[in-house]
Amino acid sequence: MISCALTIAGTDPSGGAGIQADLKTFQELGVYGMSVVTSVVAQNTTGVQGVHHMPASFLTEQVRSVRYDMPIHAVKSGMIPTVDMMRAVADQVEHIDAPYVIDPVMVAQSGDELIEESAMEMWKERLIPLATIITPNIPEAEKIIGTSIHSVEDMREAAEHICTVLGASAALIKGGHRDGEALDVLYDGSEWEVFTAERIDTANTHGTGCTYSAAITACLSQGHSLFDSVRISKEYVTAAIRESFSLGHGSGPTNHFAWRKERSI
Numbered sequence: 001m002i003s004c005a006l007t008i009a010g011t012d013p014s015g016g017a018g019i020q021a022d023l024k025t026f027q028e029l030g031v032y033g034m035s036v037v038t039s040v041v042a043q044n045t046t047g048v049q050g051v052h053h054m055p056a057s058f059l060t061e062q063v064r065s066v067r068y069d070m071p072i073h074a075v076k077s078g079m080i081p082t083v084d085m086m087r088a089v090a091d092q093v094e095h096i097d098a099p100y101v102i103d104p105v106m107v108a109q110s111g112d113e114l115i116e117e118s119a120m121e122m123w124k125e126r127l128i129p130l131a132t133i134i135t136p137n138i139p140e141a142e143k144i145i146g147t148s149i150h151s152v153e154d155m156r157e158a159a160e161h162i163c164t165v166l167g168a169s170a171a172l173i174k175g176g177h178r179d180g181e182a183l184d185v186l187y188d189g190s191e192w193e194v195f196t197a198e199r200i201d202t203a204n205t206h207g208t209g210c211t212y213s214a215a216i217t218a219c220l221s222q223g224h225s226l227f228d229s230v231r232i233s234k235e236y237v238t239a240a241i242r243e244s245f246s247l248g249h250g251s252g253p254t255n256h257f258a259w260r261k262e263r264s265i
């Protein structure tokens, strides 16, 4: 049977981030993609021009439409902009018996805030304890744990804190915002792995976080182990950045054709 993955996220009409990036990733990895929209975002490679949120009750209705009818082998959430929506997502995810990947989207790469300031407590209280894996970048991890992160050791401590204190099953701290090689730290409550790739000299990184977490979701839906899922997804996102598109007037989008092309699949 085909593996089925659901993304609960905001949109990007320019196709680089959010639900659009998630569905492209699912498709390229051979997974049947489904999507629930939290917020319709007017954005492009230069930034966010406007947002139009769904009522939380309608978010619930969309998830129910999917889960009452379709198999769900893994689910991810990206931008969940309001506290009410976070509560609605938590209420629904509790009914889905499948791995849950949280990409704790807070700020777009352009610097635009994508969630309510008061939402942090709800992340901690309801969502993080449900996570099979949470994938913060360094600024997001700093906001979650409340201390700053400079070194790889700090990244390890952040991952450990998110698992042991906040209750996620695993945490992947992404180092895309550091200098030097592109290094991410994964901790699953007992084992560590550091994933590294060469830093690619490009400004075209719009949607990398969405792409990475969607790839992890796709791999988990196919039954890969957590560590294998991150390994495959790191290769996927690195290839997508390496061959990213210089489209638009800002940070261009990643290239979802690159991973299969590099493998001649």
Ligand SMILES: Nc1ncnc2c1ncn2[C@@H]1O[C@H](COP(=O)(O)OP(=O)(O)OP(=O)(O)O)[C@@H](O)[C@H]1O
Residues within 6 Å of the ligand: 108, 109, 136, 137, 138, 174, 175, 176, 177, 182, 183, 184, 197, 198, 199, 200, 201, 202, 205, 206, 207, 208, 209, 210, 212, 234, 237, 238, 241
């Ligand atoms: N220039 C780069 N070259 C290679 N890998 C990169 C580069 N920038 C980011 N990465 C990798 O891309 C993945 C996404 O990391 P990043 O920290 O950029 O996430 P993010 O900030 O959530 O993404 P976004 O830019 O979409 O907000 C990580 O594996 C990171 O190491």
Ligand SMILES: Cc1ncc(COP(=O)(O)O)c(N)n1
Residues within 6 Å of the ligand: 009, 010, 011, 012, 017, 018, 019, 041, 043, 078, 079, 105, 107, 108, 109, 110, 205, 206, 207, 208, 209, 210
């Ligand atoms: C709907 C949505 N979700 C997530 C991001 C983060 O992506 P990035 O930081 O690459 O802009 C985004 N811009 N829009």
